[in-house]
Amino acid sequence: MTINCNGTLIDLSQPKILGVLNITPDSFYDGGKYKDPKSILQQTERMLADGASFIDIGAYSSRPGAEHVPLDEELHRILPIVHLVLKEFPHAVLSIDTFRHQVAKKCLELGAAIINDISAGNLDPKMMETVAKFQVPYIMMHMKGTPQTMKTMDGYTDLIKDLRYYFSEKVALARGHKINDIILDPGFGFAKNTGQNFQLLAHLDLFKSLNLPLLAGVSRKSMIYKTLGTSPKQALNGTTALHMIALQKGASILRVHDVREAKECILLYQELKANEIDFRKD
Template sequence: MTINCKGQLIDLSQPKVMGILNVTPNSFYDGGKYQSESLVLEHVEKMLAEGAHFIDIGAYSSKPNAEFVSEQEEIDRIMPVVESVLKQFPEALLSIDTFRAKVAEVCLENGAALINDIAAGNLDSDMFKTIAKFNVPYIMMHMRGTPNSMQQQTNYEDLVSEMLFYFSKKINEARRLGITDLIIDPGFGFAKTLDQNYEVLQKLELFSVFELPLLMGISRKSMIYKELKIANDEALNGTTVLNTIGLTKGASILRVHDVKEAVQCVKLFQKTNQNG
């Protein structure tokens, strides 16, 4: 199970860690934390040193009811970061967290390696064509509606069955355009209630039917801190517990704020299963 990132084959049968770099002023956990070049580069250096295989850069907060950001403002936020990071760390594999084809295109033209789309093309009809044009790995997430409306769209007859149908359609659409390297993300916290998030986690192994890498993004999310009745800055232990469960159910990539702990989680998981 490999993906091609800028000519480098990445084996995702061995789980990898994706470090989160939010360059938004309003992200739910680390919003406003990395607003200067020096702080960005310091954080990226730390994540790479701790073992992050990918750095996921986002310039538009997708938390519920986040403020609207224009396409140009998103580009203006993200491009200096992409350029600066790749100048300092030219071997870094940058993932761009965007649902806009133009943002994806500009970043790919300037050295980004893959695209992480929370909407799987639903919010920009040009996204799939852009991915096909650049022939890069594409992370497709499950979500209904938009970040502003998603929490009013949690009425499912059979949640996981509907998600499987959603991904089946998206995968077929991508394949018809010649997109080969696909990664699926169940979208924890997106158009799902707290209990629905745990239902998806409980049944996570069912997504292996697609024989594609699976990204798990639960880092410090409300499904952890609301369930435990703690603050999100106290949710690292819960994140590690759920990441471990995800690995046992087939997760290939852990998308996290705390890289060191996730890498340790992967190492211990692999050690436990090395003779399995």
Template sequence: MAKDTFLNRKHTLNCKGKLIDISKPSVMAILNITPDSFYNKSRVSSVDEALRNTEKFIEAGAKFIDVGAYSSRPGATDVSETEEIERLVPIVQAINQSFPETLISVDTFRAKVAEESIHAGAHIINDIAAGNLDEKMFETVAKLQVPYIMMHMKGTPQNMQENPSYENVTTEVFSYFSEKIKTLNNLGVKDIILDPGFGFAKTLDHNYELLRNMQLLNFFEMPLLVGFSRKSMITKVLNIKTEEALNGTSVLNTTALLKGANILRVHDVKEAVECVELINRVVG
């Protein structure tokens, strides 16, 4: 593996005027303000609980806190835009006030929710639908001029796992990103992070085929984010419960780092930070 091609590529993100260096891999901690996220230990239900978890994540080495108020697990219950904002904004404001140096990502596919959250103190928009579920998302990102994480997904969280099919999952994901990047660049959006969408509108075989070929996405010369944390692509292969999937998560995180991942989105920060530190030692 050519180290200049993967882990040592130069990358920065402009977060409200502050340049953030992600040339070395970073960890993004998951903070779910939802009652139904698939991993119940990731859920919080109050501002105080969110702040306690955020403090633990920061102490463990997280660079980003990803706050979400709409569960995107397969078959998740729909949440209104108003309720999503009411869940998100107080938490974003509290984290921004208590930990002003912390970079906050807001996990939403709705443009209005994204805009309200950025105004409340968030720095990054994390959109599982890459604009497909809200036609105003791209223009909103362009107006706000904040880093934008766009994920590959077909359909919605409610129907995405209903017989997903591809002729070639890798080439289709590649083409998907190619078109989206072109549109965003034409709007003046430059800080784009790509998320292949493991576990979203993909079978078990699709997930592993995409991981095997993930290094091809380095062609875009954009940061790559991956999210494997405790997902069914681990539990189904190993026939284990979600609570037992930490070791499998670390294995896949390590694989992704070797293929060029820049950000690991996880529930378990300490273990992900250890993966990064050890891989940095191996690669140099």
């Protein structure tokens, strides 16, 4: 299972890491931490050295209740950073975390390689058309509503069935636009309460029947720190525990804030898989 990133085929049969580079002032964990060229380049270099295959740059916080960011502001935040990072690290594979086709288009023109859309086209009907034009991988996430409203929209008839139906429709739509490389993100924390997040993780393997790579984004999220009674800053150990579960359930990509720890988790998982012996008899 491979995806084409600016002409380079990346094999997802072995799990990969998508390192988060938030350049927003209000992200739930690292908001405002990377706000100048030096800190941005240092963090990018650190994540690449620690084992990130992709760098995910976002300029619009999608945390529950996040403030709306006008299009011009999102562009003002993200375009100089994409240019800066690719100038310093020309071989870096950049993913752009946006639901706006205008942002996607301008970033792809600068050399970004992947679009990560929290709405799977729901918030901008021109997004799939734009992704298809550039023929880049498209990460489609499940979410209901918007970052401002999703917290109140966690009602489901059957969580797993509802999401499988959602993705079936979205994949068909993307294929209709001739998008070749599709990655599915079930959207932990997006229009889902803590119990639903754990239910989703427990049954993540049921989405493998869609025959597409799965992305798991649980890093330092509330399903961890609320369960443990801590905070995002204290949620690294819990994050690592859930990363191992996600890998065992079929995740091909981990979207993380802490690349080194995630890489160690993947290495241990791979060693475990390599030494599995089936003792069952016919």
